[in-house]
Amino acid sequence: MTSAARTIREYSEGLEPGRREVFERLRAVIAGHLPPGFEERMSWGMPTWAVPLSRFPAGYLGDPGQPLPLISLAWQKRHLALYHMGLYANPILLERFQAAYASAVGRKPDMGKSCLRFADAARIPYGLIGELASWITVEEWIDSVTDAANGRGLIAAASASTVR
Numbered sequence: 152m153t154s155a156a157r158t159i160r161e162y163s164e165g166l167e168p169g170r171r172e173v174f175e176r177l178r179a180v181i182a183g184h185l186p187p188g189f190e191e192r193m194s195w196g197m198p199t200w201a202v203p204l205s206r207f208p209a210g211y212l213g214d215p216g217q218p219l220p221l222i223s224l225a226w227q228k229r230h231l232a233l234y235h236m237g238l239y240a241n242p243i244l245l246e247r248f249q250a251a252y253a254s255a256v257g258r259k260p261d262m263g264k265s266c267l268r269f270a271d272a273a274r275i276p277y278g279l280i281g282e283l284a285s286w287i288t289v290e291e292w293i294d295s296v297t298d299a300a301n302g303r304g305l306i307a308a309a310s311a312s313t314v315r
Contacts, residue, residue: 173272184281188289197225239265
């Protein structure tokens with residue numbers, strides 16, 4: 152579900168108190184671990200951390216009006232969704248995260264291509280999500296997207312990356 156909120160504050164204030172607490176905690180974890188250079192903003196009705204247009208003027212999917220997203224958060228009807236575009240774009244990062252998640256939580260993550268779904272807020276591995284947020288720098292994310300656009304693929308870029 153997308154929100155009509157124009158600001159992250161409006162988004163947060165529009166949540167039920169229990170959901171707001173979980174959202175704000177996860178938001179703080181992500182913001183505290185992201186490498187420098189990402190900006191927090193509303194995109195597609197969700198709080199999003201993106202590469203600003205000043206760093207990547209081509210924009211998301213070639214749209215010079217849309218900053219390049221990395222992570223978004225949104226409460227859906229039955230779960231909190233964390234969208235991490237790097238998991239979709241980088242198979243090495245995805246494998247690393249899935250292994251770390253299984254080790255930390257004891258089961259596979261509930262996920263789609265870039266979406267992690269947390270139906271039980273008590274089971275969110277906040278520390279691991281913080282680590283995940285730290286694994287891609289702005290420069291690495293731009294390089295991955297640029298390599299994909301130039302037909303070099305993301306696997307080669309990921310292999311050469313300093314994914315932490």
